[in-house]
Amino acid sequence: MHQNTISVKWLVYTFLIGLSANACFSILTITLASFSPFPFLTLFFAVNHFYRIYIKEAHNEVTIRPAWAAFLIGIFSYSAFLAAQYPELGSNFISITLTLLLSIWLMYKLMFGDKRYSA
Template sequence: MSMLQNKQIRRKPILLAFLVGVCGNATLATLSVSQMAFSVFPAIALVLAAYMLYQEYLSVPMEGDTPLCALLSFLIGVFGYSSFLRMQFPEMGTNFLSIIITLGLLAWLAVKLGLAAGPKAG
């Protein structure tokens, strides 16, 4: 059953959702974190990645676990960049919680994609 689920999950929306999460958080960080220098490139990358994800959504329907995996990937991008940012600027606070959340979401995504062994049924 894992192979059947794996065939239904497409990789392109997952990668694009990850990029939207990272670029969205980077855009927000350039606007709100005083230690970071302003850059327009995260906003440009966010618009392009969101547009490509929307075009992918329009061209091919998302079936099976693809929407859930795309959401997991988006959250991995958001929390992963947040932990990276807090590592780069320690005065923002600890990054322990965001790292734990990122690792938990990564493990869940790996199980959904069939890259890691999930709980055995029966």
Template structure:
């Protein structure tokens, strides 16, 4: 792997961690959502696998910011999903807007990366 490439494994696992973390919190805070053990299992397994990738690729500095962004994308995506399922909870405009903005930023970084120009 080249020094400046973004790891797809980091992107996928941080997105799944964000989704499952928000699902776990929503189970306890939103009364319409029924209890399920699967978000907790998903959170445990994805954190375990992500930690293994992090240990093996600890020098991959290019993936840190996009990984944080996809973590928050996962959180906002699940918020938008619950807002679409239960409209009485309120608008999901902010969640959808932030997800789209963060997704555009990640795609830009993935396609073009960090260009450091020297004069």
């Protein structure tokens, strides 16, 4: 018997992976961003834990789209944060708009979609 549940762990870890991956990329490519080893450590540990969860719950097709949305929310939210912190990098309108649209879709999916969640 297959249960259709949305795994909240997947959503949290994919958000962290997107956030830290964009932070690592920004540190390496943008000269205004100061170097810190913490985004690299966060990316390593988040990918490691996500892989363990993925192996345990390999047949969870219901969580794939919300997990991609959480990943993109992490990427675009860090881009918006960086553009707000350093205005000379350019506008953050597209990043904020995409973050809000994806967040609204994810909340709609969690609130009115499948009502079964797993922690």
